[in-house]
Amino acid sequence: MLTRRHLFAIGAAFAADLLLSGRVLALEDATGNTLNLPAPPRRIVALNPAMVESVVAIGALDRIVGIGGKVLYPESVLHLPSVGGAFGFSVEAVLALDPDLVVMAVGTDAAAQLARPLSEMGVPIFLATYTDFASILAYMRLLGAALGLSDRAERLVSSMQATISDVAETLKDRPRRGVYLETGAAGNAAFQTVRAGHYADDGIRLAGGRNVFTLRGPRQVTVEGIAEADPDVIVVLASDPALTPEIVAARPGWSALRAVRESKVVVLPRGFMLIPGPRQAEAVRILARAIHPEAFAR
Amino acid sequence: MKPGALTISLAVALALGGMLVGAMLGVTSTDPLRLLSAIASSDPSSNDVLLAWRVQRVVGAFLVGACLAMAGVIYQGAFRNPLAEPFLLGSSAGGALGAVFAILLPWPWLSAVGLPVMAFVGAWGATLLVLGISRAARIEDAAGMLLVGIALAALLGALRSAVTLVLADESVSLRALVSWTLGGLQSPTGTTLWTFAALTALCLVASLALARKLDILGFGEATAATMGVDVGRFLTLALTVAAFATGLAVAWGGVLAFVGLIVPHAVRWWIGERHAPLLLHSALVGGGFLAVFDGISRSVLAPSEIPLGLLTSLIGAPFFLLLLVRRYR
Numbered sequence: 001m002l003t004r005r006h007l008f009a010i011g012a013a014f015a016a017d018l019l020l021s022g023r024v025l026a027l028e029d030a031t032g033n034t035l036n037l038p039a040p041p042r043r044i045v046a047l048n049p050a051m052v053e054s055v056v057a058i059g060a061l062d063r064i065v066g067i068g069g070k071v072l073y074p075e076s077v078l079h080l081p082s083v084g085g086a087f088g089f090s091v092e093a094v095l096a097l098d099p100d101l102v103v104m105a106v107g108t109d110a111a112a113q114l115a116r117p118l119s120e121m122g123v124p125i126f127l128a129t130y131t132d133f134a135s136i137l138a139y140m141r142l143l144g145a146a147l148g149l150s151d152r153a154e155r156l157v158s159s160m161q162a163t164i165s166d167v168a169e170t171l172k173d174r175p176r177r178g179v180y181l182e183t184g185a186a187g188n189a190a191f192q193t194v195r196a197g198h199y200a201d202d203g204i205r206l207a208g209g210r211n212v213f214t215l216r217g218p219r220q221v222t223v224e225g226i227a228e229a230d231p232d233v234i235v236v237l238a239s240d241p242a243l244t245p246e247i248v249a250a251r252p253g254w255s256a257l258r259a260v261r262e263s264k265v266v267v268l269p270r271g272f273m274l275i276p277g278p279r280q281a282e283a284v285r286i287l288a289r290a291i292h293p294e295a296f297a298r
Numbered sequence: 299m300k301p302g303a304l305t306i307s308l309a310v311a312l313a314l315g316g317m318l319v320g321a322m323l324g325v326t327s328t329d330p331l332r333l334l335s336a337i338a339s340s341d342p343s344s345n346d347v348l349l350a351w352r353v354q355r356v357v358g359a360f361l362v363g364a365c366l367a368m369a370g371v372i373y374q375g376a377f378r379n380p381l382a383e384p385f386l387l388g389s390s391a392g393g394a395l396g397a398v399f400a401i402l403l404p405w406p407w408l409s410a411v412g413l414p415v416m417a418f419v420g421a422w423g424a425t426l427l428v429l430g431i432s433r434a435a436r437i438e439d440a441a442g443m444l445l446v447g448i449a450l451a452a453l454l455g456a457l458r459s460a461v462t463l464v465l466a467d468e469s470v471s472l473r474a475l476v477s478w479t480l481g482g483l484q485s486p487t488g489t490t491l492w493t494f495a496a497l498t499a500l501c502l503v504a505s506l507a508l509a510r511k512l513d514i515l516g517f518g519e520a521t522a523a524t525m526g527v528d529v530g531r532f533l534t535l536a537l538t539v540a541a542f543a544t545g546l547a548v549a550w551g552g553v554l555a556f557v558g559l560i561v562p563h564a565v566r567w568w569i570g571e572r573h574a575p576l577l578l579h580s581a582l583v584g585g586g587f588l589a590v591f592d593g594i595s596r597s598v599l600a601p602s603e604i605p606l607g608l609l610t611s612l613i614g615a616p617f618f619l620l621l622l623v624r625r626y627r
Contacts, residue, residue, distance in 0.1 A: 049468055070467045086464045184471020186401060186478040186552070187413030189355075189485045190603065192471055217602030220477055223485075224325040225601030227348055239469040242406040252485035253351030271469030 035124055040148025041101035045094055047110035050277035051103045057278035058144050059152045066097040089113045130276050133202035160281035164206055167288045170295050171208040177291050179209035180231035188251050191221050199276050207288035223253040233291050234259045237270040266290040301575035309582040316586025320356040323593030325600040358486045359592035360585035361498045362551035365543040367584025368505050370558030371577050372540035375512035376533055377440045384544040384558035387447035391454035392424025393417040393548035394479050398458050401475050402465040414484055418549035425541030429534050438530030481607025482552035501543040508536050509573035554607045560618040
C-alpha cells in the first residue's frame with residue numbers, strides 16, 4: 001500500500017546548497033562541483049536525453065543551443081545542432097556554440113569525455129547525479145536553481161509529485177503486487193532486470209508494486225529464477241515495437257510462470273520508461289496502470 | 299592413456315554425468331529421480347515445465363560445448379598450432395556483429411529471424427569470407443589464412459563497435475548485448491533442439507571424416523602434399539566444417555571463450571594426438587564440461603545468472619594452468 005509517508009520521504013531528499021549572494025549564483029551540484037554563474041545561463045548545451053528533457057520541462061527550451069546526438073525527444077529540440085554522441089562528443093563542437101552552461105549526467109559517456117576538459121577551460125558545467133526516484137527530482141531542483149528558474153523547477157517537481165500522489169490515491173487500499181521488470185533480453189534467454197536503488201525500482205514501488213528481485217549478483221535472471229520469485233505481473237520494457245505479450249509468453253519454459261498463465265504480461269516501450277527525466281512521473285502512472293489495470297478502468 | 303573402449307566409456311560417463319549434474323543444478327536443486335519423472339511426465343504443471351526447460355537447456359549447453367571442442371580440435375590440427383581456437387577466423391567477431399543487429403535493431407523481420415540465426419550467419423559467414431578471400435588471393439598455407447582471419451576479425455570487430463555506438467540509445471539494453479558476448483546460452487526447444495542435435499551430429503561425422511588427413515597434415519604441409527593431400531583444398535574443407543560447428547555454438551551459446559582451447563588440450567594430454575579419437579572424446583568431454591558450467595552459472599548466485607563465458611574463463615583458465623604446469627613439470 002502506498003502511504004503519505006512515502007511521498008514525504010521523496011520530498012525530504014531535496015537538500016541543495018544554494019547560496020545567492022548579490023547576483024552571483026554559487027551552486028554546488030550533487031558531485032560537489034561548485035558552479036559560479038554571474039547571471040542565469042542563456043546558451044545551454046544539454047547532452048543526455050534526460051538532461052534535455054529536464055531543461056525543456058523547466059521552461060528553458062529557448063536557451064538550448066546544442067544537444068547530444070542521441071536525443072530523440074522532444075521534437076522541438078531536434079533541429080538544434082548536435083555536438084556528437086554516437087562516436088563520442090566533441091569538445092570543439094561544444095565550444096563552438098559558446099555555451100555558458102553545459103548540462104550532463106554523471107556516469108554517462110558525455111560526462112566521461114567532456115566534464116574535465118570543459119571545466120579546465122572554464123566552461124560552467126552542471127553534472128546531474130541520480131540513482132533513485134528522489135534523486136531525479138533533486139537534480140531537477142538544482143538544475144532549476146542553476147538556470148535561475150527555481151520557481152518553475154519547483155512547479156515541475158510539484159506536478160510530478162502530484163502525479164505520484166494521484167497514482168497513490170487511485171491505488172489506495174490495494175495490495176502491492178509482485179512485479180518482474182525486464183529491461184533487456186538477449187534472444188530467448190538471459191533476461192536483465194533492475195536492482196534496488198534504481199529509479200525504476202522506486203517506480204515499481206510508487207506504482208503499487210514490489211520488485212520481486214533484490215539481486216546482489218548480476219542483474220541477469222533465468223526463467224527458473226523468475227518462477228521462484230513468482231511475480232504477479234511481468235512488465236517487459238522493449239525496444240522492439242513488434243514484441244507482444246504473446247511472444248513473451250511463448251518463450252521457452254515461460255508457461256510455468258503464474259503471471260503468464262494468468263495473462264499478466266505487459267510490454268512497454270523502453271525508451272519512454274527508462275529516461276530518468278521529467279517523464280518519470282508519467283512512467284510511474286503507466287507502470288501503475290500495467291500493474292493494477294482494474295484500478296484505472298473507468 | 300591409449301584411446302579405447304575404456305577411455306570412450308569414461309568420456310561418455312563424463313558427458314552423461316556432466317549433463318546430469320547440470321540438470322540437477324538450478325535456482326532450486328533437484329534430485330535425479332525427480333528429473334526423470336519430469337522428463338517422462340506430460341503433465342504441464344509448473345514445476346515439470348521448468349524441469350523440462352532445464353533439461354533442454356542442459357542438452358543445448360552440451361551441444362554448444364561439443365561443437366566448440368570439435369571446432370577447436372580441427373582448428374588446432376589444421377593450423378598445427380596449439381593456440382588455435384574456434385574463434386580464430388573471425389567467428390566471434392562475425393557472430394557478435396550479427397547479435398548486435400538482432401539485439402539493437404527493432405526491425406520486425408529481424409525479430410522473426412531471431413538472434414541465433416543472425417549470430418550463426420555472422421559467425422559462419424565471417425569464416426567463409428576468410429576462406430573466400432584466401433582462395434581468391436591464392437593463399438593456400440595455414441599461416442596466410444590465419445593472417446586473413448586476423449585482419450577480417452579486426453574489421454568485423456570495429457564494425458560491431460561502430461554499429462553499437464550508432465544504434466545504442468535509451469531504448470535498447472546494452473547490458474543484454476554485453477551479456478551475450480560473455481556467453482549467452484539460448485534456450486533451444488522442441489524441433490529447434492532436435493535440429494541443433496542433428497547438425498551437431500553431422501559436424502561430428504564430417505569432422506571424423508577429416509581426421510585421417512588431419513593426422514597426415516601433422517607431419518607438415520610439404521609432407522602431407524607428397525602423401526597425396528591437396529593441402530589448400532583440404533584446409534578449406536576442414537575450416538568450413540570447423541566454422542560451421544563454431545557458428546552453431548555461437549548461435550546457441552554466444553561467445554564462449556576458452557572452451558575450444560582447453561578441452562582439446564586436456565583431452566590430447568589424456569589420450570594422445572590421433573584425431574579420430576581426439577575429436578570424439580573432445581566432443582563428449584567438452585559437452586559435459588559446458589553442461590556442468592551452465593548449471594553452476596544458474597545456481598551459484600541464484601536467482602542471478604552469471605554469464606557463462608565469465609565462468610568458463612574464470613574457472614577454466616586456472617584449471618588449464620594447473621594441467622599445463624603439471625604436464626611441464
